[in-house]
Amino acid sequence: MPKRVLAGIVTSDKMNKTRRVEINRVVKHPKYKKYLRSRTVCHVHDEDNESGVGDRVEIIESEPLSKLKRWRLVRVLEKSTAVDVVALRAARKEAINAAESETIEAAHAGEAPSGDAS
Numbered sequence: 755m756p757k758r759v760l761a762g763i764v765t766s767d768k769m770n771k772t773r774r775v776e777i778n779r780v781v782k783h784p785k786y787k788k789y790l791r792s793r794t795v796c797h798v799h800d801e802d803n804e805s806g807v808g809d810r811v812e813i814i815e816s817e818p819l820s821k822l823k824r825w826r827l828v829r830v831l832e833k834s835t836a837v838d839v840v841a842l843r844a845a846r847k848e849a850i851n852a853a854e855s856e857t858i859e860a861a862h863a864g865e866a867p868s869g870d871a872s
Contacts, residue, residue, distance in 0.1 A: 762813065
C-alpha cells in the first residue's frame, strides 16, 4: 500500500524537530447533508527545523518515530507571510525609548554641571 502524501498548515513549531500540522477539509454530514469543517492534526518530524508557523507543507506517512509522530516533512510548499504584530510593536517601542534617551543625554551634555560655580 503506498504511503499517503498530504498538505497542511504548520500551527506550532515550539518543539525541536517536531511540527504540529493541521489538515483542514470539508465533510458532508450523512443525514443532514450539511457541509462541516473538519481538521486532522498530525505531528511531523522536521529534521532541519526548516518550517515555521503558518507555512504550507507537504508531509508523508512514515513508520512511528515517537508516541505521536507518524509523519515526515517532505518539503515546504509556501512560506508564511504573516507578520508578528506583537514583536513589531515591541521593537518600535524599544526604538522610540532609545531615541528619547539619546536626546535626553544630548540635552544634559550641553548644560553646565550643577556644582559650585566660581
